[in-house]
Amino acid sequence: MILGSFSWRGMEIQADRIANEMIGEAIWLNRVDTGSATPLAIIRSDRLFPTKFTPTDDTAxxxxxxxxDAFRDTTPGPA
Structure with missing residues (x-):
């Protein structure tokens, strides 16, 4: 279920919630402004896990x- 999108570092990021019995609930943060969805990170158990596509600088x-978090603060419903 797509939760919505937000901008980050000039990129358009889409938050997509996935839930199933095997992994539980996870939120994928995908870059979508390039014409295809590139996974930047996964949020699971309230922790962000970067992927190999996440920028590697110290603050990314x-x-x-x-x-x-700012995006979720403006989105109604459970996080």
Whole structure:
């Protein structure tokens, strides 16, 4: 279920919630402004796990999590 999208570092990020019996609930943060969905991170058990496509500078993970949290603050419903 697509939760919505937000901008981060000039990229358009789409938050997509996936839930099943095997993995439980996870939220994929995918970059979608390039014409295809590139997975940047997964949020599971309230922790952000970067993928190999996440920028590697020192603040990228912290900034991505802050951008996601700000997005969720403006989105109604459970996180």
């Amino acid at each position: 993970v912290i900034q991505l999590r802050a951008a996601y």
